[in-house]
Every structure is written in C-alpha cells, then in structure tokens.
Amino acid sequence: MVSFERAATDWRISCAHIQTDSGFSSYHGVDRSLLITSGEGVMLTVNHQTPFAFTPCSAPYSFTGEDRVHAQLLNGAVEDFNVMTRRNRWLHTLERQCIQGSCHVFNHADVLLIYHARGGELVCDDGVAQHTVLKGELLVSSALELQLQTSSGSDSDIYIVRLQRQII
Incomplete structure (x- = not known):
C-alpha cells in the first residue's frame, strides 16, 4: 500500500481498498484522478448521472472533490490509486x-x-x-x-x- 503526501493542503497520492458499496469523501477545492489497480471494478455514479463501469482496463477518471461519487462493487473488493491536488495550488x-x-x-x-x-x-x-x-x-x-x-x-x-x- 502506498500513501504519500507533500502536505495535507497541497497534494496526495494513495491507494485505497473499496470493500463495500459506498460514497466517496467530499474534498472542497480538490481535483482528483483515479485508477482501479485490482479487482473487477465498480459502477461509478457521479452527481446522480447514469452509472458507468470503471474497471482495471478503464482510462484514468478525473473529477472534482465536490462531485458526489458513489461506487458499487461489480464482483468483490477492489483497490484503487488516487491522486488529489489542491485546485488553486x-x-x-x-x-x-x-x-x-x-x-x-x-x-x-x-x-x-x-x-x-x-x-x-x-x-x-x-x-x-x-x-x-x-x-x-x-x-x-x-x-x-x-x-x-x-x-x-x-x-x-x-x-x-x-x-x-x-x-x-
């Protein structure tokens, strides 16, 4: 597992395990990008729009920390790779x-x-x-x-x- 931060207010790189269907945390003023590193993937719903499959074969997905994101597991737990940066920095x-x-x-x-x-x-x-x-x-x-x-x-x-x- 990797987790690396320059400073809590600047940028963060991390891996996370998603073990249950859940919403993502909200981070005001932060831009985010995500990749699935293992597992079959998730159905992502962003801002109540049509869900889409996000799998290890998917291109990186970028969104804002203010977006309302919910992940529904496709078939068991997944691990993801996250990049978060403070938008104004x-x-x-x-x-x-x-x-x-x-x-x-x-x-x-x-x-x-x-x-x-x-x-x-x-x-x-x-x-x-x-x-x-x-x-x-x-x-x-x-x-x-x-x-x-x-x-x-x-x-x-x-x-x-x-x-x-x-x-x-």
Missing part, C-alpha cells in the same frame, strides 16, 4: 503505461511520480543515479528524463503522475 495528470523492456519518461512538470503497479523490479535511471522500484513502490523525481528498464525483460505497468504548481 497544483495541477495534475495521471496516465497508465505498460513497459515492455525499457522506455523513456519525459518530465515537463515540477514533480514526476512513478508508481510501480505490476511486474518485477523496475530500474529507473535519472542520469545521476539508478533507483530500483519494486511493485507497490513510488518514485518521486524532479529529473527531466527517466530511463526505465524492467527486470529480465518482463512487462511492468506503471502509473505516471505529473504535478505542476499553479502560479498565484
């Missing part, structure tokens, strides 16, 4: 990427986070040092470019979060 993007062997990740934001969701060891080279990231771990970087290499040529799934400070 940070912008964020979330993407999922499958790595087969190696790849480059370019950073155009203030903070780059790589969450290793699936696979064997992942070696991240920022041009200064190499970092080994295991499944379930999060790498925080300000490097402009990372070279990622999977162990033994295996596939790995990563979640890439880019955080950009708002100019006030």
